[in-house]
Amino acid sequence: MIIGLDDTDSKEGMCTTYLAAVLIGKLEKYGTIKEYPLLIRLNPNIIYKTRGNAALAIQLLLRDRKDAEKAKKLVIETVEEMAVFSAENTNPGIVFIEEAPEKMRNELARFSMRAVKDVLEIHEAKELLLRHGISHRGFKNERGLIGALAAAGFALCGLPDYSYELIAYREKNRWGTLREIDEGSVWAADAATHPDTWDTVDYENKRIVFAPHSPDPILFGIRGNCETAVRDAFSMIKSEPVERYVVYKTNQNTDMHLINAKISEVQNDRSYILDGKVSGLPKTIEGGHVIFSISENGAALECAAFEPTKGFRNVVRQLRIGDDVTVYGSVKDRTLNVEKIYIKALNLHEYRNPMCCGKRMKSMGKGQGYRCEKCGAVNKEKVIETLKRNISPGFYEVPPSARRHLAKPLVRGHTIGAVSSCAHLHGEAQPACQHGQGKILS
Ligand code: ATP
Numbered sequence: 261m262i263i264g265l266d267d268t269d270s271k272e273g274m275c276t277t278y279l280a281a282v283l284i285g286k287l288e289k290y291g292t293i294k295e296y297p298l299l300i301r302l303n304p305n306i307i308y309k310t311r312g313n314a315a316l317a318i319q320l321l322l323r324d325r326k327d328a329e330k331a332k333k334l335v336i337e338t339v340e341e342m343a344v345f346s347a348e349n350t351n352p353g354i355v356f357i358e359e360a361p362e363k364m365r366n367e368l369a370r371f372s373m374r375a376v377k378d379v380l381e382i383h384e385a386k387e388l389l390l391r392h393g394i395s396h397r398g399f400k401n402e403r404g405l406i407g408a409l410a411a412a413g414f415a416l417c418g419l420p421d422y423s424y425e426l427i428a429y430r431e432k433n434r435w436g437t438l439r440e441i442d443e444g445s446v447w448a449a450d451a452a453t454h455p456d457t458w459d460t461v462d463y464e465n466k467r468i469v470f471a472p473h474s475p476d477p478i479l480f481g482i483r484g485n486c487e488t489a490v491r492d493a494f495s496m497i498k499s500e501p502v503e504r505y506v507v508y509k510t511n512q513n514t515d516m517h518l519i520n521a522k523i524s525e526v527q528n529d530r531s532y533i534l535d536g537k538v539s540g541l542p543k544t545i546e547g548g549h550v551i552f553s554i555s556e557n558g559a560a561l562e563c564a565a566f567e568p569t570k571g572f573r574n575v576v577r578q579l580r581i582g583d584d585v586t587v588y589g590s591v592k593d594r595t596l597n598v599e600k601i602y603i604k605a606l607n608l609h610e611y612r613n614p615m616c617c618g619k620r621m622k623s624m625g626k627g628q629g630y631r632c633e634k635c636g637a638v639n640k641e642k643v644i645e646t647l648k649r650n651i652s653p654g655f656y657e658v659p660p661s662a663r664r665h666l667a668k669p670l671v672r673g674h675t676i677g678a679v680s681s682c683a684h685l686h687g688e689a690q691p692a693c694q695h696g697q698g699k700i701l702s
Pocket of ligand 1: 404
């Protein structure tokens with residue numbers, strides 16, 4: 261039996277992963293948990309999300325099929341007991357998949373992928389559930405059924421790319437208090453296990469980034485390539501007591517949300533990989549955000565490196581008109597929030613006003629040429645000059661402290677183009693690319 265769960269928490273507390281962790285313990289009375297529980301991140305632009313738009317799936321191998329109804333009852337009761345029903349935006353959903361004919365698998369595979377890349381309606385989930393006779397339970401407006409069904413779909417059909425996260429949970433009496441974690445042990449754990457683990461610490465900003473600051477039950481999460489790596493790191497970390505922990509298989513850090521598209525096809529609330537040429541110079545706006553534009557075939561889009569991306573903004577500030585780039589990120593209000601950028605080719609030439617008497621000549625008006633303010637000499641044309649660039653082509657990414665859950669860090673390897681652009685779950689792995697990481701030159 262596959263159990264999908266979503267939308268049980270609020271900003272003030274709880275977390276659906278914790279509910280899943282508690283359930284895993286309780287369900288052992290009816291069978292064994294098959295494989296890893298799945299922690300699925302859905303479309304990061306969904307306005308209803310509490311934090312990271314997570315949904316969970318657990319696969320239970322029932323010891324006795326007769327216990328199926330008892331197991332379902334236990335799941336529903338646990339959600340009723342633990343979900344924060346009082347929060348307006350908490351609309352829990354639970355899905356139970358017991359049988360899966362081929363047609364249903366194919367439809368679910370498409371639905372799950374759309375939940376990561378697209379914006380779905382509650383009735384789309386309900387229609388699928390009813391048409392295939394999938395047992396489910398929705399609460400309040402039942403929006404959680406979208407995520408619950410999507411997570412269950414991935415458990416059924418598999419993930420084309422995945423990583424792991426070990427999440428350690430706090431003792432209940434400590435929820436809402438400052439987390440006690442020995443920072444030295446965290447840096448040591450990272451040093452011993454990186455690059456098989458990542459985003460535990462942020463070297464550039466000299467910060468530990470694997471622990472949230474919210475009042476939820478999570479103490480910290482360690483992300484990595486395999487169970488051994490995240491467990492090794494975990495064994496080295498000294499902290500307040502861990503109430504329980506779970507190793508999840510996850511679509512985090514896979515770029516699964518990204519759609520390969522053209523700028524003219526971009527829609528708000530989706531995430532993209534877009535090719536273009538820089539058409540608007542980077543400018544720093546109030547709040548320290550850096551905005552530039554790219555265009556392709558007459559279509560243009562603003563791109564932003566927001567203040568929390570810290571040093572990444574210095575990369576973006578080096579861009580010049582005509583640079584050939586690929587940007588990766590989510591679009592909101594017609595602005596792409598850059599998660600990473602591939603600088604394919606730098607524009608090394610620029611048309612400028614001619615020089616005379618040690619200064620730039622002044623334009624005499626459109627099409628009128630240029631005049632030297634000192635000696636009065638006139639020149640008709642602009643001149644081509646070679647630009648000195650302080651950056652090299654390659655990939656650049658935001659620091660771990662600003663990384664979105666789904667964004668694939670360069671340490672996992674980088675490919676040019678989407679990891680999986682089709683609606684099917686069994687996409688082919690992309691070959692590792694030969695291009696290096698870029699450098700800001702001083
Ligand atoms: P939680 O820990 O409770 O899962 P969260 O930050 O993950 O918190 P939710 O509280 O689950 O966010 O809220 C997200 C809501 O949006 C859920 O009801 C989920 O079913 C729904 N949802 C997720 N993905 C999509 C999508 N692509 N289109 C429409 N709704 C979605």
